[in-house]
Amino acid sequence: MSLEKYEAVIGLEVHAQLLTKSKMFCGCSTSFGAAPNENVCPVCMGMPGVLPVLNRSAVELAVRAGIAAHCEIAPHSIFDRKSYFYPDLPKGYQISQYETPVCKGGYVEISVGKDNPQMRRIRLVRIHLEEDAGKNIHEASGSLVDFNRSGVPLLEIVSEPDIRSAEEAGAYLRSLHAILRYADISDARMEEGSMRCDVNVSVRPRGSEKYGVKTEIKNLNSFRFVEKAIDFEVSRQIDVLESGGKISQETHLWDPVREQTRPMRSKEFANDYRYFPEPDLPPLRVPPDLVEKVKTEMPELPADRRARYIRDFGLTPYEADVLIAEREIADYFEATLPALKNRKTAANWVMTEVLRVVRESGETIDRSAPAASETGALLKMVEAEEISLNAAKTAFAAMCKSGKSAKDTVAELGLAQVSDEAAIASACDKVIASEPAKVAEYRGGRDKLFGFFVGQVMKSMGGKANPKVINEILKAKLAG
């Protein structure tokens, strides 16, 4: 296969909606789900004579993103007008940043490989601020425009072409997604459009330093589509080159139904944006004390949390990666911990039992799993040997459905473990008395039979006996 002969070169442009209460240049709400054209005013409708006033918290969130991604924060940057006509763009230009972005350089760390994950840095070109456009809605009766989103603040995060595979692109997006969510910069929900991604893809013969001709892929609204589109586009480009063709620089749209990319008509993207400095806004100044303030307010970032899990909880890098991938999961994990001595048990439980429930339900963790404190209480019972691990699984499944507490569930289902030595001793005596032949064999040296006796005792006690106590008592009695 020719895949080995070629190397993919991929760069991503990610747009993330900032978690500000109001829009970038006016006081309108940014809330999702309002009735069409409810969150609008003369400014975000582009009425004659209106002027933009920059939202300070948008700037702070951009700086926060810059710090989280190790960027250089520009003390001085400017806004530009990017001109194009489209019905959802009320002013006929978008206020963006062109030559001087608020953040330059930096990198995002990704963890690649499952068995032995390696950290790799994907460098960033820049992060800049810009405003969103409205939304065109096409109906049988005609086209409509909803300007609720018009003027919502966005970050555009542009990576260097450091990505070499669809898998790495996925890892980069997940890492960026985690940073944006951990730092409360963005909801970063691709399905809701609060995170969007355009992909630049080219291929070149392995070992070559020169970049090939790239294509841009748009309309990617899930991590999975990004990965599929890259795989498709890389093979398409290799096929073209292998059959002696040339790649033309063009923009493609991802068709999620056919699972393939198709070129856009040239009319759809041939634009000269005629950037020039926005005269209605003074230069954006980010003084050192603002950078310091943002640094001190920075929530714990995923990379720091990963390191902490490995260092303080003794988790493996793989376990840490799984837990930190989603902030809700990591927060859930930590909320189970306070009463527990063994963090590893909780980590395993969250990775297997909790994530399974979340996955199977297709819901968010807070809707599908029991409250973290209850899961913690359940694990505490295991740790205190009040219930067995198997009993805990039974209880957990019931708790997911009923929403009842760990204590009530264990009581209702009668899952409490028996540690009463007298009761266990009496059960042991009965088993020993009923199996004289096996006892003789064991005492004759067949150590392996020990498990059989444990099983018999457990069975006679309905599975609720504390295995440790059974072990101790049986050992003493059989030694006789």
Place this chain on the structure above:
Amino acid sequence: MATELNKLTIADARALLDRREISSRELTRACLDRIAAVEPKLNAFITVCEREALEQADAADKRLAAKESQAMLGIPMAIKDIYATAGVRTTCASKILANFVPPFDATVIAKLREQGAVFLGKANMDEFAMGSSTENSAFGPTRNPHDLERVAGGSSGGSAAAIAADECLASLGTDTGGSIREPASFCGVVGIKPTYSRVSRYGVVAYASSLDQVGPFAKTVRDAATVLGAVAGVDPRDSTCSARPVPDYARAMTGDVKGVRIGVPKEYFVEGMQPEVETAVRGALKRYESMGARTVEISLAHTPYAIAAYYLIATAEASANLARYDGIRYGLRVEADNHIDLYNRSRAAGFGAEVKRRIMLGTFALSAGYYDAYYLKAQKVRTLIRRDFERAFESCDAIVVPVAPTTAFRLGEKTDDPLQMYLSDIFTISVNLAGLPGMSIPCGFDNAGLPIGMQIIAPAFAEESIFRIGDAYERSGASTPRATKI
């Protein structure tokens, strides 16, 4: 006296209103009567708001009865039709906005409304403030009250003519390249373009955002200072608006110009100028010397490049500012099968020739491959022009030059020759590029009896110097306004 109330200055009307010797309703009625009498000939207004004006006058009279006194309370004004006025159509003299009624007030309108000013109506102008004669109006040209065959100047021609014809006591215009000062000069009234950022631009329909500035027209320098004081100052809706406190301009007008150094740039007395204009301005300079001021020769070396730089920067900004008139949300829409054709048809039908010309110039100047040669180069020239002024103001306190090379020209005289029209602004444009304040005050008449204006330019935020120097000239008795023939 009642029939002549419309001829009052703000200062005189203020005294009479505060003493309750006249009512704002009487004053407003007098202006409305005058409007009704002269508008058929003059066309200074696009929209007259008789009912609203009388209601506002009555409200002002109530406040006056309660002994309230505010600079603009009860004073009837004309507003250039470029200011957003809530509930009153704001056309910018364009077909594309002919039926546009804004849901909000421009900041300066809100300020004046709160102070109880009376809005008589919306004054005529060149479409989107692009022009020097008010001939580029979709509502027909405004004529000069001194000679109805001549232009009123532009783009704020309606605001200037309305003052000259005593249709109002004060008016608001805007000045991007001379659009207050040139019509003030042509109509023989006072008009000031303040420092860029001195007055909020919020709600003022944008032509060239880095150059546009709000300013008043009035019958006297003192009146102009009163209106400016009422509208200037910080605005949280305009990020480019200065937070500097607004001085009490009245205190600056002492009548004393002893020791004031007046700069006279050699580049502003050029060949091709109408001789009477130079004579009148030189006469004014002599008068200042006789009053104890000193004249100093200065140089503003980059003046010859100002017009070229202006027509790149202003049109570039305009090409983006006017992109919003697309027929989608408001304004004229010519239906089509797809949105591209809808834009094309709506904009083709909605914009006049000069607006289209400037949009095309600006679009070209910003295009890929041309940006550096045109827009960027123009910005560099702009910096040089600003430095010229900074250097000049090291040796003088203010600069006095003509406002325009000629007095009011005939209607239609320059409409077929855009370049000749652009040259009308040759003495005013540099001031916008440098962001400085400049005022036009009458300083004489040409042989045909048409007014001549002189321009007083000061450093940024030195409006007080301008008012002081202009007021002293008025007080010397040199600037006698001549009654218009209308």
